[in-house]
Amino acid sequence: MSYQSIYAPGLFVGQTILVTGGGSGIGRCTAHELAHLGARVVITGRKQEKLDAVVEEITEDGGSVASRSFDIRDEESAVAAITSILEEEGKIDGLINNAGGQYKSALEDVSTKGFEAVVRTNLTGGFIMMREVYNQWMKDHGGAIVNIIADIWNGWPGMGHSGAGRGGMHTLTETAACEWAASGVRVNALAPGGIASSGFDTYDDKDAAFFREQAMPVIPLRRFGTEAEISAGLVYLLSPAAAYITGTTLRIDGGTPNWRGGWPLAGANNTPAYRGFHRSTVPAVLDGTSLG
Structure with a gap:
């Protein structure tokens, strides 16, 4: 088996694309698809x-891949990593700012230290990566950046710290798109809704009931998304087909922010999930839950 991408073979041949948070979940899936399409x-x-x-998986599948271990929140390490990558790879044509994370908590229980740690993970670290890739390469050569945020629309109860960070990344994306346009750098964001990735398994077992009984029933398409459905959006925003798109956020969320409680949601639907990632597995916390 190989990745079942909808995009043309060889789409990214000759390009070097950096994916943060590439060791699991959406980042892992996207790295597989980009490598399948010819990217380094x-x-x-x-x-x-x-x-x-x-790296072992992608190499086994015939792709070209390298890795760097560092914390995007550590400015000195991130700056040095970009410099090292450019020395070894020669260029960075695309950046997917995927690294992030949070924990479920009411605002009243979030400490200042915890709040700042989550914001640094989901906003400051992404900013450092954007700035360094731009200053060290893209300012003179152009490129494309995609920042992954989240379904933050209308607030995010239980995830207020992450919503603050990702909301900041949303406006940062819009600002960078304008400031960096003259250099031929496109900057967009992608906002996933509930996606069946390994990220779900970072939550406690008690959250399994929440996902099944509260989260999924208010998704108009009545299922969670797949990693491949997010990767397909990221690939599109990096591709030549998106050459006139910058400063926008692509939502991939099954219509979740559009439901306001006044419209009855039917049960089954006829929008089967796109399962392009041949190595994908259902997170344990969603075992037995329909993905369409």
Whole structure:
């Protein structure tokens, strides 16, 4: 088996694309698809063993991949990593700012330290990566950046710290798109809704009932999305087909923000999930839950 991409073979031949948080979940899936489409992919993350596993997978599938282990929140490490990547790879044509994370908590229980840690992960670290890729390469050569945010529309109860960080990334994307346009750099964002990735398994077992009984029933398409459905959007925003798109956010969320409670949601639907990622597995917390 190989990745079942809807895009043309060889779409990214000759390009080097950097994917942060590439050791698991959406980042891992996207790295696989980009490599399948001919890109030289560089994945980053904090845990080298996770990166090594993905490098082994992509290499086994015939793709070209390298890895760098560092923390995007550490400015000195991030700056040095971009410099090192450019020395070894020669260029960075695309950046997918995927690394992030949070924990479920009411605002009243979030400490200042916890709040700042989540914002630094989901906003400051992404900013450092954007700035360095731009200053060290894209300012003189052009390129494309895609920042992954989240379904933050209308507030995000239980995830207020992450919503603050990702909301900041949303407006940062719009600002950078304008400031960097003269250099031929496109900057967009992608906002996933509930996606059946390994990220779900970072939550406690008690959250499984929440996902099944509260989250999924208010999704108009009545299922969670797949990693491949997010990767397809990211690939599109990096591709030549998106050459006139900058400063926008692509929502991939099954219509979740559009439901306001006044319209009855039917049960089954006829929008089967796109399952292009041949190595994808259903997160344990969603075991037995329909993905369409």
